[in-house]
Amino acid sequence: MNKKTHWEGVYSSKPADALGWYKPHLQTSIAWIKELGLEAEAPIIDVGGGVSTLVDDLLNAGHRSISVLDISEEALEVARARLGATGEAITWLNGDITSIDLPSHHYELWHDRAAFHFLTELDQQQSYRDNLLNALKPGGHLIIGTFAPEAPPKCSGLPIQRYTHEKLNNVLGGEFELQRHDKELHVTPGGVEQMYLYCYFRRKN
Ligand SMILES: C[S@@+](CC[C@H](N)C(=O)[O-])C[C@H]1O[C@@H](n2cnc3c(N)ncnc32)[C@H](O)[C@@H]1O
Numbered sequence: 001m002n003k004k005t006h007w008e009g010v011y012s013s014k015p016a017d018a019l020g021w022y023k024p025h026l027q028t029s030i031a032w033i034k035e036l037g038l039e040a041e042a043p044i045i046d047v048g049g050g051v052s053t054l055v056d057d058l059l060n061a062g063h064r065s066i067s068v069l070d071i072s073e074e075a076l077e078v079a080r081a082r083l084g085a086t087g088e089a090i091t092w093l094n095g096d097i098t099s100i101d102l103p104s105h106h107y108e109l110w111h112d113r114a115a116f117h118f119l120t121e122l123d124q125q126q127s128y129r130d131n132l133l134n135a136l137k138p139g140g141h142l143i144i145g146t147f148a149p150e151a152p153p154k155c156s157g158l159p160i161q162r163y164t165h166e167k168l169n170n171v172l173g174g175e176f177e178l179q180r181h182d183k184e185l186h187v188t189p190g191g192v193e194q195m196y197l198y199c200y201f202r203r204k205n
Contacts, residue, residue, distance in 0.1 A: 007072035048115020098127035102135035113145035176201035
């Protein structure tokens with residue numbers, strides 16, 4: 001089964017609050033983004049945003065230039081329907097982050113919770129990084145959450161790459177400076193514990 005088929009199947013068969021990665025609010029992401037003190041117009045992209053409520057919380061916090069990218073069209077439809085008329089202000093991008101064309105040096109913040117870790121092959125990680133470097137402004141912010149070494153080896157039934165902050169720093173490379181990292185224990189709706197690693201990188205100017 002290809003990646004897109006997998007994710008369309010997931011979002012067509014389960015409500016948002018039954019998904020393993022579901023949280024009513026992404027508190028760590030929200031708190032870290034708030035601390036960046038971005039302008040309301042600063043372009044933000046949530047990569048692999050799925051049906052997460054981060055976009056709702058960003059809108060409520062006054063952000064006005066938000067893009068949500070996901071490989072699953074169904075996920076974007078669910079999020080768009082939840083938001084109703086306010087969803088019209090969002091740029092919805094359906095595509096694979098390893099191949100989609102994004103505007104150059106456009107975003108001030110690239111957020112990714114639990115999408116990058118599905119890229120288990122070096123060439124996929126390289127393509128993600130190329131896209132990140134193309135799309136994020138110099139001096140821009142990167143907040144990324146992946147499974148930590150203590151987490152299970154699979155997410156959504158797919159193999160994932162687990163990271164320490166050192167390993168993530170090595171993979172993302174020299175254009176970024178790691179500013180902060182933390183772990184967050186997530187418990188799935190089914191009661192399984194998953195330790196996440198959260199990292200905040202600043203792109204060098
Ligand atoms: C574990 S979910 C996390 C969703 C959301 N970030 C959250 O925290 O609730 C991973 C998401 O990444 C998306 N995804 C997986 N691989 C992707 C890819 N190559 N390109 C774009 N999106 C992808 C999936 O469709 C899914 O919505």
